[in-house]
Each structure stands twice: as C-alpha cells, then as structure tokens.
Amino acid sequence: MADIATLQVPQITRRPLHEEAVDRLRELIVQGRIAPGTRLNERLLCVQFGVSRTPLREAIKLLAAEGLVQLLPNRGAIVAKVEAARVAETLAVMGVLEALAGELACRNATDAHLGEIRALHYEMLAMHARGDLAGYFKFNQAIHLKLVKYSGNAVLYQLYRQLNASVRQARYMANLTKKRWDEAMREHDEILAALDARDSARLKALLSDHLTHKLASVIGVLSSPAAA
Amino acid sequence: MADIATLQVPQITRRPLHEEAVDRLRELIVQGRIAPGTRLNERLLCVQFGVSRTPLREAIKLLAAEGLVQLLPNRGAIVAKVEAARVAETLAVMGVLEALAGELACRNATDAHLGEIRALHYEMLAMHARGDLAGYFKFNQAIHLKLVKYSGNAVLYQLYRQLNASVRQARYMANLTKKRWDEAMREHDEILAALDARDSARLKALLSDHLTHKLASVIGVLSSPAAA
C-alpha cells in the first residue's frame, strides 16, 4: 500500500523561491522585456514575483555570475548591455565551441540523436519556407543546442548555453536580410550532411564558418542600428 | 582646496561584504582547503568570515554559477567534486579556447606583451631547471593566462579563468612525471617561437596539442590515484 504516497514524499518539498525567481528574471531579460542598462529595482521585482527581497537578491547574484546582469556595488544591478564588441567576442568563442561540439558529436552522437536533429532541420526549413521568423529562430536555436548537447561534453554544453543566453537578444537581429537567411539555410544543409556522414573535419569547418558568417551579420546590424 | 577630500569621497564607501566573502570562499575552495563534496555550513563560515548569513548566502550563489560549488535545494551547497570525466571535458574545452586565444594573440598582442610572456617563459624554465614544482606551476599558469588575456577577447579571458579555477586542483596533478615535464618544456619552447613569429596556424596547433597532452597526463593520474 501507499506506493504513491511514499513515492511522492521526496517531491512534496517545494522548489526554493530563489530558483523560481532566477528563471522568471532570466526570462524577462533574455526576452528583452527589461532593456539593457536598466536598473533592477529590487522592491519592484519583489511585488512582481511575489517573493521577499532575500531570495530575489540571491537570484540576481546567480544571474550576475552568468553574465546577464552586472552588479554595481551599493547601486544594485543593471541588465548587462549588449555592446557590439562584446557580442563579437562572444560569438567568436561560440564558434570554436560549436566546432568542437561538432567534432565530438560525429563520434559520440547516436543515430537516434542524428534523427532528432534531422527532424528539427526539416521543421526549420518549413519555417523558412513560410517566412516565419520567430518559428525559424526557435528551431535554429534548438538545432545548435542539440548539436552541442549530443557532443557528450556536459561542460561544453553548459558553457555554450550560458554564452547563448548572454547574446540571445543580439542573435535575433542576425539573419535579417533574406539573402543571409537563404545562405544560412544552405549552410545548415551542408552541416546536416557532414553530420550524417560523421565527417568531423568537414563539420568542424562548416560550423566555424557558419558562426563567422553569423558574427558578421550581427555586427553589421549592431553597428548600424538605424538600418533596422 | 580640499582636493584630497573630494577625490576620496567616491572611495570611502566600503566594499560590500558579500564580495569579500566571495573572494575568501573562492580562495578556500580553489586551494583545496575545503575538500570537494564537503557541505558548506553557512553558520560555520559566517563566524569564520565575520559576516551574517545573508551576504554569505549571496556569495555562495555567485560561486554556484561559476561552477565551484553545487547547490542542493533545501540542502545548501557542497564544494563541486572534480571527477575525472568532468576534468577531461573541461580540459577539452580549454584546449579549443586556448587555441583560439593563440590565434588572436598572434594578431592582437603587442611586442611588449610578447616580451612579458617571454620573460615568464624564462622564469618558468628556471623553475624547471631547479626542479621547483610549485614555482613552475605558478609561472606556467601565468603564461597561459597572459596568452589568453593578450588575445584581446575579454569574454574568452573570463571564461578561460573560470574553467581554469574549476580544475585548478586537478591541474596540479598533471606534470607529475619527469618525462612529461621535460616534454611540456619543449612544447612551451615551440609555443613561444610560434608566438614570436606570429604564426597563428602553427601556434593554434601547438596549443591544441599541448592541452591534449596535459589532458592525457591528468587523466592518467586521476584514473589511477594509487599510482601517485
């Protein structure tokens, strides 16, 4: 008897509030609902999240180490600004990380994993065909994240996600031109082919180029904001 | 008048206690004074640091996002364990980061920067000649850090330092054998030569190999702890 009850016991302990706060605040930031440079007013966010200042402050500290917010001693925290220079640096790093991920994924990913990526790839192509930019970004992100995940290197995955979050807003500005979007799709085709063939050297080169192109695209947008 | 007074005004505000706590706690952890897996007792650390629990808890959250400690909901935090698998993964990532750093440093480092690295290189050789392991580690670390710093990519530098800290204990186990130590010195000679020649392709390859060798060395030690 009481199997269900005993099984639930380890789960009834509720999730700490500061974890909840971290997720909600991160969501607000990466979605751009709080403009970069804005001060995070503790009291305001408290009432918004329905928690006290203590767990909220702990959440802010977590996000600070992630690089999403910047701590100003005695002046609280502000949403980290996404400066063009920093985005460029971040994408350069992500480029080599993804190249490594591709290399490892060729060795470590299972056929099932490859199938999953292939499925996402076609979903992405569908979004591209429809001109659904939001949907495209979603699947594009998913593909890149899965690829890194299936590298089998957990440290790499965690780091990549961290960097990705810190430039998420900027990435949304990347493939703005139709030309660049089409080109990115061709690149993705090649990436998938190399992955399927488990050609690690080729995949590595393709991913590196892909990120370099994305970098150039993002920089172009960031350095001339009026062009949007 | 009152130049000194007005200049000091912005500085009299004392450093927040949680920042102090972060530094002291990080020091304890990376130096291995607190064994991996140990629970961080808040009350204990409070009296040790002379601060209240609130700033201490915030410090722990910062270190958690850095990866030095692991948060267990409702059970506080423990010092992150350095498992062989995780060290291997981390070194693999550091390898590509350093390769990128070398590539960038060839382009961006000034001659003064190169001179500084060269000086550190000779200091390291001196330590090697004396058989001073601790001194050798110190200068070896300095060289690698400076190289990454002089890449000019701040994101890369921050990430590299973070990863380096998280496996610091393990790195001390790396060059245990005389043979590996001598080999590492030869590799460093080549690295310096490539950097001086600003041969980015060669430097990239050398650094990548260097880390791969270090990885193999560390793994060998970690997987057979009795062999020490």
Place this chain on the structure above:
DNA sequence: AAAATCCAGTTTGCATGCAAATCATGGAGG
C-alpha cells in the same frame, strides 16, 4: 549664470528571527 553644497526620499546592504526541511540517533518490529 555656473558650480558646488546640502538635504529629503529612495534604494541597497546587512542582521536577525521564525518556519519548513533535512539529518542523526535511538528504538521497535521483523
């Protein structure tokens, strides 16, 4: 008029107190 000073109002940083969860120890039952 421009710059420096001063003074509320607001916000952050920190200490403390309390409730919930976890841990440890001992005893009952098999």
Place this chain on the structure above:
DNA sequence: CCTCCATGATTTGCATGCAAACTGGATTTT
C-alpha cells in the same frame, strides 16, 4: 542482525527591520 520508522537537533530558506549609501533637486556661493 538488519530494516524501518519516529523524534529531537540542526540547518536551510525566507521575511522583515534598520542603517548606510545613493539620487535628484533646491539652495547657496562664487
């Protein structure tokens, strides 16, 4: 003897209160 459960002690998580620091604008000084 081992397992399971109960219960007190410890520890974590959170809310609140207070002091220090910052902010912005009015006042004074040059």
